[in-house]
Amino acid sequence: MGLFGKKDKEQRPPAIQPPVAAKPAAKSVQKDMALETTYFGKNLQIKGTVSGEGSLIILGSFEGEFDLKGRLKVAQGARIKGNVRATDIFVNGSIEGAVVASEKVHLDNTARIKGGIAAPRISVLEGAIFDGEIKMSSRPSETPKTVPPEPAKKAAPVSSASGKKETEL
Numbered sequence: 249m250g251l252f253g254k255k256d257k258e259q260r261p262p263a264i265q266p267p268v269a270a271k272p273a274a275k276s277v278q279k280d281m282a283l284e285t286t287y288f289g290k291n292l293q294i295k296g297t298v299s300g301e302g303s304l305i306i307l308g309s310f311e312g313e314f315d316l317k318g319r320l321k322v323a324q325g326a327r328i329k330g331n332v333r334a335t336d337i338f339v340n341g342s343i344e345g346a347v348v349a350s351e352k353v354h355l356d357n358t359a360r361i362k363g364g365i366a367a368p369r370i371s372v373l374e375g376a377i378f379d380g381e382i383k384m385s386s387r388p389s390e391t392p393k394t395v396p397p398e399p400a401k402k403a404a405p406v407s408s409a410s411g412k413k414e415t416e417l
C-alpha cells in the first residue's frame with residue numbers, strides 16, 4: 249500500500265548490478281612500515297651505517313649514520329652518536345649529531361639532542377633538552393651543523409703571593 253492509501257502501480261525489483269572486478273588493495277606506506285619494523289635491542293652496541301626503507305626502533309646504543317625512508321624511534325635510554333636522516337624521527341633517548349627529517353621531528357620530554365635539527369615540522373615537549381640549531385623548511389636540503397665539542401681548558405700559570413707560579417685549571 250502506498251502513501252495515503254494509494255496502491256503502487258508497480259513494484260520494481262531491486263536492480264541487479266554486474267560483479268565488479270576486484271581492484272588490488274593499495275598498501276599504505278604506514279601499514280608497510282608497521283609490518284617492517286626492526287628493533288636494535290637494549291644490550292646492543294652497534295657501529296656502522298644503516299640505510300633502507302622501513303621503521304626502526306633503537307633501544308641500545310649506535311655510533312654511525314642513519315639514512316632511512318621510514319620512521320626512526322630512539323627509545324628512552326638509547327644513545328646515538330652520528331647523523332640521523334629519516335622520514336619521521338621520534339626521540340625519547342639521546343642523539344649527538346645532526347637530525348634531518350623529511351616530514352617531522354618529535355622530541356619527547358626525555359629527549360636529549362646535541363646537534364642541529366632540520367625538518368618541516370618540529371614538536372618539542374617540556375623537559376626535552378636541545379643544544380644546537382633548528383632549520384625549518386618544506387625541504388630540508390642541507391644537513392645542519394653539529395655542535396662542536398667544547399675545547400678543554402688549558403692550564404694557565406698563576407702567580408701566588410709567595411712569588412711561586414702555580415697552575416690553575
